[in-house]
Amino acid sequence: MIGKLSIDLHKLAKFTNLAIPILAILFFVAGLKVSFYFHFLTVTFLFLTIINFFYLKVQTTHSVLRNFGVLGQGRYMLESIGPELRQYLFANDTEEKPFNRTERAEVYRKAKNIDSASSFGSQFEFDSSEIKIRHSMFPISKDKLIPYRLTFGEERGVANSYTITKPFMISAMSYGALGERAVRSFARGAKMAGIPMNTGEGGYPKYHLDEGCDLIFQMGTAKFGVRNEDGTLNDDKLQELAQKDSIKMVEIKFSQGAKPGKGGLLPKEKITDEIAELRGVPKDRDVISPSSHAECKDIESTVAFIDHVQKATELPVGIKLCVGRPQQFEELVLEMKRQNVFPDWITVDGAEGGTGAAPKAFIDRVGMPLFPALKSVNDILAKNEVRNRLKLLASGKLVAPGRQMVAFCLGADAIYSARGFMLSLGCIQALQCGNNTCPVGITTHDPVLQHGINIDAKAPRIANYVHNLEHDLEELLASAGCRSVKELTFDHLFVPSESTLYPFIQSN
Amino acid sequence: MKNKAYIFSWIAQLIAVVIMGQTLFFKFTGHPETIAIFEEKLNMPGGQYVIGIAELIACILLLIPTSVAYGALLGAGLMTGAIIGHITHIGWEGNHLTLGIMAIITLVSCISVLIIRRSELPFIKSALKEQ
Ligand SMILES: Cc1cc2nc3c(=O)[nH]c(=O)nc-3n(C[C@H](O)[C@H](O)[C@H](O)COP(=O)(O)O)c2cc1C
Ligand code: SF4
Numbered sequence: 001m002i003g004k005l006s007i008d009l010h011k012l013a014k015f016t017n018l019a020i021p022i023l024a025i026l027f028f029v030a031g032l033k034v035s036f037y038f039h040f041l042t043v044t045f046l047f048l049t050i051i052n053f054f055y056l057k058v059q060t061t062h063s064v065l066r067n068f069g070v071l072g073q074g075r076y077m078l079e080s081i082g083p084e085l086r087q088y089l090f091a092n093d094t095e096e097k098p099f100n101r102t103e104r105a106e107v108y109r110k111a112k113n114i115d116s117a118s119s120f121g122s123q124f125e126f127d128s129s130e131i132k133i134r135h136s137m138f139p140i141s142k143d144k145l146i147p148y149r150l151t152f153g154e155e156r157g158v159a160n161s162y163t164i165t166k167p168f169m170i171s172a173m174s175y176g177a178l179g180e181r182a183v184r185s186f187a188r189g190a191k192m193a194g195i196p197m198n199t200g201e202g203g204y205p206k207y208h209l210d211e212g213c214d215l216i217f218q219m220g221t222a223k224f225g226v227r228n229e230d231g232t233l234n235d236d237k238l239q240e241l242a243q244k245d246s247i248k249m250v251e252i253k254f255s256q257g258a259k260p261g262k263g264g265l266l267p268k269e270k271i272t273d274e275i276a277e278l279r280g281v282p283k284d285r286d287v288i289s290p291s292s293h294a295e296c297k298d299i300e301s302t303v304a305f306i307d308h309v310q311k312a313t314e315l316p317v318g319i320k321l322c323v324g325r326p327q328q329f330e331e332l333v334l335e336m337k338r339q340n341v342f343p344d345w346i347t348v349d350g351a352e353g354g355t356g357a358a359p360k361a362f363i364d365r366v367g368m369p370l371f372p373a374l375k376s377v378n379d380i381l382a383k384n385e386v387r388n389r390l391k392l393l394a395s396g397k398l399v400a401p402g403r404q405m406v407a408f409c410l411g412a413d414a415i416y417s418a419r420g421f422m423l424s425l426g427c428i429q430a431l432q433c434g435n436n437t438c439p440v441g442i443t444t445h446d447p448v449l450q451h452g453i454n455i456d457a458k459a460p461r462i463a464n465y466v467h468n469l470e471h472d473l474e475e476l477l478a479s480a481g482c483r484s485v486k487e488l489t490f491d492h493l494f495v496p497s498e499s500t501l502y503p504f505i506q507s508n
Numbered sequence: 509m510k511n512k513a514y515i516f517s518w519i520a521q522l523i524a525v526v527i528m529g530q531t532l533f534f535k536f537t538g539h540p541e542t543i544a545i546f547e548e549k550l551n552m553p554g555g556q557y558v559i560g561i562a563e564l565i566a567c568i569l570l571l572i573p574t575s576v577a578y579g580a581l582l583g584a585g586l587m588t589g590a591i592i593g594h595i596t597h598i599g600w601e602g603n604h605l606t607l608g609i610m611a612i613i614t615l616v617s618c619i620s621v622l623i624i625r626r627s628e629l630p631f632i633k634s635a636l637k638e639q
Contacts, residue, residue, distance in 0.1 A: 031592070031596075036550040036551060036552045036555070036597070037552060039592050043586075043589050043592075
C-alpha cells in the first residue's frame with residue numbers, strides 16, 4: 001500500500017516537472033492571443049521552470065530535490081513549519097519510530113558538520129526508564145585520553161590481524177538491499193573516515209572492492225558468493241576472496257536482530273540481473289536464505305565450523321548473532337572452551353536492529369533487545385573467564401553518542417551501525433527499503449531514484465559523521481573521568497527501575 | 509568579499525529603483541504615450557495602474573533591508589513581463605527601444621540582487637544550504 005503511494009508520488013513529481021514548462025508555454029500563448037494579463041502566469045511558471053532546472057540538474061547537496069524538483073521542496077517547506085504542526089497536531093519530537101526526530105536530527109547535524117549544541121533543556125524523560133551515564137566529579141582533560149586501538153585476531157596470534165583506530169564500523173548491509181550508489185558512497189566514505197565496512201550477505205563484493213576501503217566480508221546463511229550448489233561452503237571461493245587486499249576480516253552471520261531465527265530476505269522487486277549473478281540465484285522470486293548454516297546442526301558442529309573458516313581464510317573471523325536465550329549462548333561458550341576455538345569477535349545485534357526486509361512479526365517481537373543481551377553476553381564470557389579471548393561488538397540503534405556510551409559501559413569494544421550511516425547519507429526514514437522505491441535512492445536499484453545520490457557529495461558526510469561521533473565520545477569519556485572506553489564499566493550507568501537493565505543491578 | 513557583494517547589490521537595487529520609479533510618474537499621471545502603450549498595444553486598459561502599483565511595491569521592498577530579495581523577485585518578474593511585451597506587442601522602435609533597454613537593465617539588476625542575496629529567499633534558503 002505504502003509502496004504504491006510512493007510510486008505515485010514519484011510519477012506526480014515527474015508529471016509536475018514536465019507540466020511546469022508546458023504551462024509556461026501555454027500561458028505565453030494565452031497572453032499573446034487572449035489577454036496580456038496571462039503573462040503574470042507566464043512569468044511565474046517561467047521562474048518555476050528555472051528553479052526546477054537548478055534543483056534537478058545543478059545542485060548536488062539535496063537528494064530529494066534532485067529527484068523530485070520543486071515538488072520535493074514541499075518537504076523542506078513542511079520541515080520548516082514542521083515543529084509547529086507537530087507540536088499542535090501530530091507526534092512530538094521524541095515520539096516517531098524507529099528513530100525519533102531528535103535522534104535523526106542529531107545524525108543529520110553530525111553528517112553535515114553542523115554544531116549540535118541545543119538550548120534550554122532535554123526533550124527526554126527523566127523520571128522513568130531512560131538510562132543515564134554517571135559522570136565524575138573530577139573530569140579529566142581530553143589530552144589525557146588514550147588513543148583508541150583495537151586489534152582483531154591478536155588473541156589467536158593471527159598473522160593478518162587487523163587494527164582499527166576508531167571505535168565505529170559500518171554494519172552489514174548487502175548490495176541488493178542497497179543500491180550501487182549507496183554502496184559506493186558508504187565505501188568511499190568509510191575510506192575517507194578510516195573505518196572498515198561490512199559487505200553484508202550480498203555475495204561477491206564487486207562495488208566495495210572497486211572503492212578500495214577496508215572490508216569485512218560477511219557470510220550469511222546462504223553463503224552468497226562462496227557457496228556450493230547445496231548451500232555448503234566452497235573453500236576455494238572463500239580463500240580467493242580472503243586473499244584480496246581489501247578484505248581484512250570475515251564475519252559469519254548466524255542471525256540478525258530484525259529477523260533472528262530466520263534467513264535473509266531479498267524481495268524480487270529488488271533483484272536485478274547483476275544481483276542474481278553476484279549471488280548466484282534466480283531472478284523471478286524472492287530470495288529467502290535458509291535460517292541456519294548447512295554445516296551447523298548443533299553446538300558442536302557450529303564451533304567446528306568457526307574453526308574451519310578461521311583456518312581456511314587465515315584472517316580474523318567473527319560471528320554475528322542476536323541473542324534469544326542467554327543459557328543457550330552459555331552452552332555455546334562452554335563448547336568453545338571445550339574445543340578451545342573462539343571467534344575473534346562476537347557481534348551482538350539487538351532485536352531493535354534494522355533490515356532491508358523482514359516479516360513484521362520478527363521485526364517487532366523476536367529476540368532480546370541490545371542492552372540486556374549485550375550485558376548477558378559480557379557477563380557470561382566473564383563468568384567463564386574467556387572475555388579476554390575475543391572482542392565484543394554491539395549494534396542496534398547505536399546511532400548517537402548517548403546510546404553508544406551505554407553500549408561501551410555494557411562491555412562493547414566497538415560500535416557497529418547500519419542505519420546511522422544510512423541517515424548520514426540522507427535517509428528520511430520513509431520506510432520503503434523493501435519496495436525498491438526509496439525516495440532518496442539508497443535502498444533501490446531504480447537508476448532514476450539513485451540519481452538522487454551524488455557520491456562525491458555524500459561520501460564526506462560519512463566521514464563527518466564518524467569524526468563528530470568520535471569527538472562526542474571523547475568528551476563523554478573525559479566527563480566520566482575515563483581515559484579509554486576500556487575503563488567504562490556497568491557502574492558508570494545510572495539505571496532506573498523501569499529499565500530492562502534493572503534486573504542486572506539487583507543480581508550484581 | 510561579502511561586503512563587496514553587498515555594496516554591489518545596493519548599487520543594483522538603486523539602479524532598479526530609479527528606473528522603475530521614474531516611469532511611475534508617467535503611469536500614475538496618465539501620460540498619453542503610456543496610455544497608448546497599455547490600451548492600444550497591450551490591450552489592457554487601466555493596466556498602467558495595476559503594473560504601476562506592483563512596481564511601486566517592488567521599489568519599496570527593494571529599499572527596505574529586510575525585504576530586498578522579495579523586491580528583486582517581484583521586480584524581475586515585472587521586467588520579464590515587460591520584455592515579453594516588447595517582444596510580442598510593443599516593438600523596439602524609437603522611444604520604445606529606450607523603454608525596452610531600460611527594462612532589460614532593470615531585469616539584469618534585479619537578477620544580480622537575487623543571485624547575491626539568494627540565501628535570503630524563503631524555502632530556497634533551506635534548499636541552498638551548503639552541507
Ligand atoms: C538496509 C539494511 C540491510 C541490512 N543487511 C544486512 C545483512 O545483509 N546482513 C546482516 O547481518 N545484517 C544486515 N542488516 C542489519 C544491520 O547490519 C544491523 O545489524 C542492524 O541494522 C542494527 O544496526 P542499526 O540499528 O545501527 O541499524 C541490514 C540492515 C539494514 C538497515
Ligand atoms: S529513505 Fe526510506 S526507503 Fe530509503 S533507506 Fe531510508 S527508510 Fe529506507
